[in-house]
Amino acid sequence: MVFTKNSALVKVWVGNVQSGLYTKEQVPKIFNLQEVVWEVLEESTK
Template sequence: MFTKDSALVKIWVSLILAGVYTYEQCPDLSNLKTVVGEVLAEIGYQVSAQ
């Protein structure tokens, strides 16, 4: 299970914020996409509904 402090979550958040990938491109690996969405929402990034 991934947490907000997991390295992979931090990497995906930074890649999405940099515009390299979109949230929709984040893989459905365990709970990775959910946690990435939570972190993005916390910082005010608009995450489209899944």
């Protein structure tokens, strides 16, 4: 399984990190989920 920026689970985790519910380090290392979430978060801070 491969997650993309448009995957529902990626969007949920991005929202959770942005709201302060979780830190980005707490995003699970499932397939490429953590990598994609970190990428989206990095793009949102530019």
